[in-house]
Amino acid sequence: MDVTLGLLDHIPAGGDGGGGVESGGSTTARSILTGSKEDNKNSMVMSSEVTSSYPVVGENLDDLELGLGLSIGGGGGGLRSKVVAGGGWSQYARILTAKDFPTSLVSKPNSCSSSSSVNIPNSSTSGTKRAATDSVSPPNGTSVVGWPPVSKAHRMPSLANQIKSPTENFISKPEQNKSKNRTVGIKDYSDERNGISNKKYRSVKVNMDGTLIGRKVDLNAHTSYEMLAQTLQEMFFSRWSSTEAIKPSRLLDETSEFVLTYEDKDGDCMLVGDVPWQMFLSSSVKRLRIMKNSDCTELGPRFQENNERHRTDSV
Amino acid sequence: MACSFPEEVLEHVFSFLTSQKDRNAVSVVCKSWYEMERWCRKRIFVGNCYSVNPRIMIRRFPEVKSVELKGKPHFADFNLVPEGWGGFVYPWIVEIARGYPWLEEIRLKRMVVTDECLEMISKSFKNFKVLVLSSCEGFSTDGLAAIVANCRNLRVLDLRECEVEELSGHWLSHFPDSFTSLESLNMACLLSEVSFSALERLVARSPNLKTLRLNRTVPLEKLSTLLQRAPQLVDFGTGAYSAEIRPDVYSSLADAFSGCKNLKSLSGFWDVTPAYLPAICSVCSLLTSLNLSYATTQSPDLTKIVGQCYNLQRLVVLDYIEDTGLNTISISCKDLRELVVFPSDPFVADADVLLTEQGLVSVSQGCPKLQSVLYFCRQMSNSALISISKNRPNLTCFRLCIIEPRAPDYVTLEPLDVGFGSVVENCKQLTRLSMSGLLTDRVFEYIGTHAKNLDMLSIAFAGDSDLGLHHVLSGCDSLRKLEIRDCPFGDKALLANASKLERMRSLWMSSCFVSFGACKLLGQKMPGLNVEVIDERENISSIPECTPVEKVYIYRTVSGQRFDIPDYVRIMGKDKDGVYDLS
Numbered sequence: 001m002d003v004t005l006g007l008l009d010h011i012p013a014g015g016d017g018g019g020g021v022e023s024g025g026s027t028t029a030r031s032i033l034t035g036s037k038e039d040n041k042n043s044m045v046m047s048s049e050v051t052s053s054y055p056v057v058g059e060n061l062d063d064l065e066l067g068l069g070l071s072i073g074g075g076g077g078g079l080r081s082k083v084v085a086g087g088g089w090s091q092y093a094r095i096l097t098a099k100d101f102p103t104s105l106v107s108k109p110n111s112c113s114s115s116s117s118v119n120i121p122n123s124s125t126s127g128t129k130r131a132a133t134d135s136v137s138p139p140n141g142t143s144v145v146g147w148p149p150v151s152k153a154h155r156m157p158s159l160a161n162q163i164k165s166p167t168e169n170f171i172s173k174p175e176q177n178k179s180k181n182r183t184v185g186i187k188d189y190s191d192e193r194n195g196i197s198n199k200k201y202r203s204v205k206v207n208m209d210g211t212l213i214g215r216k217v218d219l220n221a222h223t224s225y226e227m228l229a230q231t232l233q234e235m236f237f238s239r240w241s242s243t244e245a246i247k248p249s250r251l252l253d254e255t256s257e258f259v260l261t262y263e264d265k266d267g268d269c270m271l272v273g274d275v276p277w278q279m280f281l282s283s284s285v286k287r288l289r290i291m292k293n294s295d296c297t298e299l300g301p302r303f304q305e306n307n308e309r310h311r312t313d314s315v
Numbered sequence: 316m317a318c319s320f321p322e323e324v325l326e327h328v329f330s331f332l333t334s335q336k337d338r339n340a341v342s343v344v345c346k347s348w349y350e351m352e353r354w355c356r357k358r359i360f361v362g363n364c365y366s367v368n369p370r371i372m373i374r375r376f377p378e379v380k381s382v383e384l385k386g387k388p389h390f391a392d393f394n395l396v397p398e399g400w401g402g403f404v405y406p407w408i409v410e411i412a413r414g415y416p417w418l419e420e421i422r423l424k425r426m427v428v429t430d431e432c433l434e435m436i437s438k439s440f441k442n443f444k445v446l447v448l449s450s451c452e453g454f455s456t457d458g459l460a461a462i463v464a465n466c467r468n469l470r471v472l473d474l475r476e477c478e479v480e481e482l483s484g485h486w487l488s489h490f491p492d493s494f495t496s497l498e499s500l501n502m503a504c505l506l507s508e509v510s511f512s513a514l515e516r517l518v519a520r521s522p523n524l525k526t527l528r529l530n531r532t533v534p535l536e537k538l539s540t541l542l543q544r545a546p547q548l549v550d551f552g553t554g555a556y557s558a559e560i561r562p563d564v565y566s567s568l569a570d571a572f573s574g575c576k577n578l579k580s581l582s583g584f585w586d587v588t589p590a591y592l593p594a595i596c597s598v599c600s601l602l603t604s605l606n607l608s609y610a611t612t613q614s615p616d617l618t619k620i621v622g623q624c625y626n627l628q629r630l631v632v633l634d635y636i637e638d639t640g641l642n643t644i645s646i647s648c649k650d651l652r653e654l655v656v657f658p659s660d661p662f663v664a665d666a667d668v669l670l671t672e673q674g675l676v677s678v679s680q681g682c683p684k685l686q687s688v689l690y691f692c693r694q695m696s697n698s699a700l701i702s703i704s705k706n707r708p709n710l711t712c713f714r715l716c717i718i719e720p721r722a723p724d725y726v727t728l729e730p731l732d733v734g735f736g737s738v739v740e741n742c743k744q745l746t747r748l749s750m751s752g753l754l755t756d757r758v759f760e761y762i763g764t765h766a767k768n769l770d771m772l773s774i775a776f777a778g779d780s781d782l783g784l785h786h787v788l789s790g791c792d793s794l795r796k797l798e799i800r801d802c803p804f805g806d807k808a809l810l811a812n813a814s815k816l817e818r819m820r821s822l823w824m825s826s827c828f829v830s831f832g833a834c835k836l837l838g839q840k841m842p843g844l845n846v847e848v849i850d851e852r853e854n855i856s857s858i859p860e861c862t863p864v865e866k867v868y869i870y871r872t873v874s875g876q877r878f879d880i881p882d883y884v885r886i887m888g889k890d891k892d893g894v895y896d897l898s
Contacts, residue, residue: 064827142477146393146800147775148661148691149749150717151450153504153662154608203851204399216851216883223662 009299139185144223208236208258208290217288224242226272229260262288325351335727336362354378359750361385362425362820365845368874369407373414380419381445382411386426388823388868389773390448390798395866401883402426407880412439420445422470423527427451433458445471455480464489471499471525477883481507484532488513492520499526503583508532518544522563528552531585536564539571545680546574553583556610560590573597582606582631589616599623604633605648608657614640614669622647628684631655634670634691640676645681653687653841654678661691664719679706687712693753694725698805700734704741713738714749720776720801723753730754736761739769746793749773763790771796781808788812798823805863806833817871825849825866831887832860834867838888845872846887847880855885 207214215235220226260272265284272288273279317729320328332338342352358381361367373379386402404426409494410420418440428451436443456479462472463486487509490497497517502509503676511533518524524545533554542548568591569605578598584727602624608631617632618640624630624639626647634656636644637664644651656674659769659782660666672695681683685707695717704710724731731752739745739762746768750758754777762769762787770793778784784804786799789812797819805828809816816837832846849866852858876886 048459136675144720144801146390146395147720148658148716149390149393149773149775150476150658150661150691154657204851216397218394218397253538 062217127132145218204262204285204287206232206290207286209292211236219285224277225280228272232288232290257293259291259293260288261291262286316862320634322351325353328377328817329355330348333358357381358420359383363870363872364402364404364407365877366820366870366872366874369410369414371874373410377414379415380417381422382407382415382418382420383422383424384426385424388425388798388821389796390800390823390825391425395800397849397881397883400849400884401877401879401881403879404428405432408432408435410434419443420447422447422449423451424449429453430458430461434461437461438467442468443467445473447471447473447475448477449475451479452478456482456484456486456505457657460486462487463487463633464491467491467494468496469494470495470496471526473499473501473526474504475501477504479505479894481505481846483507484509485732487517490517492516495520496523497521498523499550500524501526501528501552502530503528505530511537515540515544521545522547524548526550529554530584531555531583533589534558535568535588539567540572542575547574547575547577550580551575551578551583552581552605552606553585555586555643556591557588558591560588565591568794569594569597576601578602580604582608584610587612587616587853589613592620595620596623600625602627604629608633608655611635611659617841618643624648626650628654629653631657633657634666634668635659635660636674637669638671638674638677639669641670642677642825644675647708649682650684651678651682652684654682654685655689655741656691658691658718660778661718664693666693672696676702676706679703684709684862686710689714689749691716691718693718694722696724696726697729697734697736697737698726700731701737701891704734704738708741710742711743711744712747713742713745714773715751716745716749717751720751722751723754730757732758732761736765740768744768746770747772750777751775754779755779756783756786759786760794763787766790767792769794772798774799774802778802778804781805782809785811788815797821799825799827801826803828808831809833810837813837813841816869819842821868821870823866823868828863829867830861830863831855831858834864834887835860836888837869840888843871843873844869845876848885848887849883850885851883871885 023169203216203218205214206217217228217235218232219228222231261269262272263286264270265286269288269289316545325348329338329341337351337357338356339799342349345529355378356376357379359372359376359379360383361372361677362385364384364386384404384407385394386404387400390396390399402425404423411421412435413841416439419442421436421443422445426448428448433454436446439462446462446466451474458733459474459479462469484507487502491512494517494846498521500517507530509530518527518541522851525548527541527548528543528550529538529541529552531554535554535556535558538553544552547847572595574596578601581595581598581602581604589612592612593609599620600623603626605621605624607621608635610617612635614635614637615635620635621627621630621632625647626649627644629652630644630648632640632655636656641656644654654675654868656670658666659668672692672694675688675692676699679702679841686709688710689712690713695715700848723729724734731750732755735748735750735754735758735791739748743765747764748762748766748769748771750773754774756779759778759782762772766772769791770809772787772791772794774797781804783802784799788808794815795818799822800828802824804824809824809829810833834846837844840892847868847870848864850864852865876889880886
C-alpha cells in the first residue's frame with residue numbers, strides 16, 4: 001500500500017501533469033507482470049474468447065506492460081496513454097489459468113462479432129477498448145443496463161413495432177378507452193399496487209451452482225430473454241467469476257452445459273424461457289438459478305414433468 | 316474597517332442578489348455581512364441532500380421561504396441506482412416543519428417522498444404555495460389528495476416524471492370549492508383518469524391559471540372545453556392527442572387554440588393523430604417551447620408544424636423529425652436556443668429513421684442562438700463535431716448519445732477524440748458535456764486542457780487508462796459533477812486527485828476499476844467525503860481488497876455519514892459502528 005499512500009501525498013497542487021502518477025515505477029509491479037508473461041498471454045488469449053467484451057488482443061505483449069497493476073499493492077509502472085487498458089485484466093485473468101480453458105474454443109457468438117462496431121483490424125492501437133462490462137450489442141438490441149441513457153418517461157413505443165417496455169403495459173390506449181365506459185374513474189391498478197412492473201426496479205437474486213457469490217439482476221431493465229441471458233452471461237461467465245470451466249454458454253440453449261431456471265411463487269423450479277417475456281415479467285419470479293444441466297436431470301419427477309410440459313407448450 | 320452601511324441598506328442591497336452563488340460569496344466577506352446575509356436569505360438550494368444536515372441549514376438560515384433539494388445521483392434515471400439506496404425526504408420534512416412554519420415552496424428532485432411526507436407538508440405550512448416534485452417516487456394519489464385538500468393557498472402543483480402509486484383519480488376532486496388560487500398544475504405523469512367535471516370546475520374557478528399539463532387520459536374531444544375556460548393559459552399540455560377524424564371536433568379545437576393569445580408552450584401529444592396537429596397552427600407563431608417527444612408520427616407531419624414556429628426557443632422531439640425536418644427547423648426557427656432529440660427506438664441497433672449527424676450540423680449552422688443540445692443518433696463523425704463546434708462556439712450544454720457504445724467515426728473509423736476535443740476547445744462557455752462513441756485518453760487530455768468552465772461531465776465506455784480520469788480531475792477547474800460508467804479508470808487517478816473531490820459535489824463511477832481497498836483508503840483519508848460503495852453481490856467480505864467495486868458514489872459532506880443505507884451500500888473507511896471495514 002506504500003505506493004498508493006504516496007500518491008495521496010503527492011496530490012498535485014494544480015494540474016502539474018500528475019507527476020506522482022507517471023513516475024514512481026514500481027519495479028515490483030512491473031516484474032510481476034513481466035515475470036508472468038506466459039501466463040498472462042495464455043490467459044489473455046483464452047479470456048479474449050470467453051466473452052464478447054474481450055477484443056482480440058493478439059500477441060502484442062507490450063499491451064500488457066501497462067503498469068495498471070492496481071491489484072498488486074498499489075500503482076507503479078508508467079502509464080502510457082497508448083496502451084490498451086488490459087493490464088488490469090491480467091490480474092483477474094490469472095485466476096483462470098490456462099488449464100481451465102479447453103483448447104478448442106467455441107467461436108464467439110454471432111451476435112458479438114456482427115454488431116460490434118469496434119471492428120478495427122489493428123487491435124494493438126487505441127482502437128480496441130475494453131470495458132468493465134460487456135457492451136457489445138446483439139443485433140436485436142443492446143444488452144447493457146441503463147444504455148442508451150433514456151429516462152423511463154422517454155422509453156416509448158415506436159411507430160414500427162408497438163412493443164412496449166414492461167412499465168408501459170398498464171397505460172390504456174385511447175382506442176381502448178373508447179369502447180369502455182368513460183365515466184369509470186378508478187382503473188384497476190392492482191398489479192401496480194403489488195409492485196409489479198410499475199416499480200422502477202425488480203431485482204431478483206441469481207445464484208449459480210458452484211459459485212459462492214450470488215448476484216442480483218433487475219428484471220425490469222431487460223426487454224427480452226436474450227437480454228437477460230446476456231446480462232447473466234456477463235455476470236457469471238466473465239472476469240469476476242472464479243468458476244472454472246468457463247464456456248460462452250448460451251443460457252437459453254438447451255444443449256449448453258448450464259440451464260437457467262427460476263423459482264416461482266409456489267416454490268417450483270421452472271425453466272426460463274417457456275412463456276412470452278411479458279408474461280414472465282408479470283409472473284411471480286422469486287429468484288433465478290443457473291444450474292448445471294446434469295443436475296437438472298437428477299431432479300425430482302416434478303421438475304421433469306414441468307420440463308416436459310413446458311417443452312411442449314408453444315412459446 | 317467597520318461596516319459603514321446601516322443594516323437596512325445592506326439588506327436592501329442583498330435583496331437584489333438572487334443567485335445562491337452570489338449570496339454564498341457575499342456571506343464570506345466579513346462577519347457582519349455573514350450575519351446580515353443569513354438573516355435575509357429566502358431561498359436555499361441543496362444539490363445533494365446528504366451533503367448537509369437540515370438542522371445545520373435551519374440554524375444558519377432562519378427565514379427561509381423556499382427549499383430545493385436533490386437526492387439520488389443522476390444515473391438513477393437510467394436504473395443504475397438500486398432501489399432503496401436513499402434520498403428519503405422525510406427527515407428533512409420533519410425538521411423543516413419545525414424550523415420553517417412559514418415555508419412557502421418545496422422543490423424536490425430524485426427523492427423518495429411518502430404519503431406521510433405529503434400529509435405533513437400539507438398540515439405544517441400555513442402559507443404553503445409551491446410543490447414541485449421531479450423524478451420522485453414513493454407516494455400515492457392519497458398523498459396528492461392531502462396536499463390538494465389542505466393547502467389553502469396552493470399555487471403550484473407540478474409533478475414531473477414521478478412514479479406515483481395510483482389508487483384513484485379522485486384526488487383532484489379534493490380541491491375545495493373555495494379554492495381559487497391555482498396558477499400551475501402539471502399532472503402529465505399520472506396514469507389514472509380524473510373526473511373531468513371536477514377538472515373543468517377547477518379550471519373555471521382559477522383565474523390565475525397559467526400552466527395546465529393534462530395527463531394522457533384526458534381525451535382530445537374535451538380539450539376545447541378546457542381551453543375555452545382558460546384562454547389565459549401560457550403553458551398547456553394536451554392529453555392523448557388522438558380521436559376519430561371529425562370536422563366539428565377539429566374546428567372547435569382549432570377555435571379554442573386560437574382563443575389562447577398568451578400561449579407560449581405546448582406539450583403532451585401522446586398517440587398523435589396527424590390530422591389533428593394543424594389545429595394548433597394558429598398559436599405556432601406564439602410558441603417559444605414545444606415538446607413533441609411523445610408524438611409518434613412521421614417527419615412531414617412534425618415538420619409542417621414546427622416549421623411554423625418562428626419564435627421557437629426550445630424544441631423537444633423524437634428522431635422521427637429526421638434530418639429533413641431539422642433542416643427545415645434550421646431555416647425557420649432562428650431563435651432556437653435548445654434542441655432535444657430523443658430516440659424512438661433506443662434498444663435496436665439499426666433504426667428506420669433517417670436521422671444522422673447531418674441534422675444536428677444543419678441546426679448548428681442555421682440557428683445562431685443554439686446553446687443547449689441533447690441529441691441521440693446512430694452515427695457521428697469528427698468532421699461533423701468540428702463543424703458543429705465552429706458553427707456554435709456559444710454552446711453551453713452539449714450532450715451527444717451515439718446509441719452504439721464505442722462507435723467510432725463512421726467515415727474514418729477513428730475515435731471521436733478530435734471531434735469532442737474541438738467542441739471543448741471552441742465552445743469556451745461549455746458547462747455541461749456528455750460524450751459517447753469511441754474515445755481514448757486523448758479526448759480527456761483535450762478536456763482537461765480546454766474545458767475550464769465545465770461544471771458537469773458524463774462519460775461512458777470511454778478511455779484507455781487512469782490517465783484519462785487524471786486529466787479530467789486535474790484539469791477541469793470548475794468541475795463539480797462527474798459521472799462515469801464502464802470506463803477503465805481505477806485507483807491511481809482517483810487517489811492522486813483526492814483533494815479535488817472535496818471541491819466537487821459528487822463523483823459516480825460504476826463498472827470501472829476502482830477497488831474496495833482504494834475506496835476504503837479514500838474514506839479514511841478524507842473525512843470530508845462520503846465514499847459509498849454500492850455493491851449487490853453477496854459474501855462481499857470474502858472478496859479480496861483489490862477487486863473492483865460495482866459502483867462507487869463519492870460526495871462531499873459536512874453532515875458526516877448517513878444512517879439510512881440499505882445493506883448493499885457501505886460507507887467506506889469511517890470509524891463508526893456498523894461501518895464496513897475491509898481490514
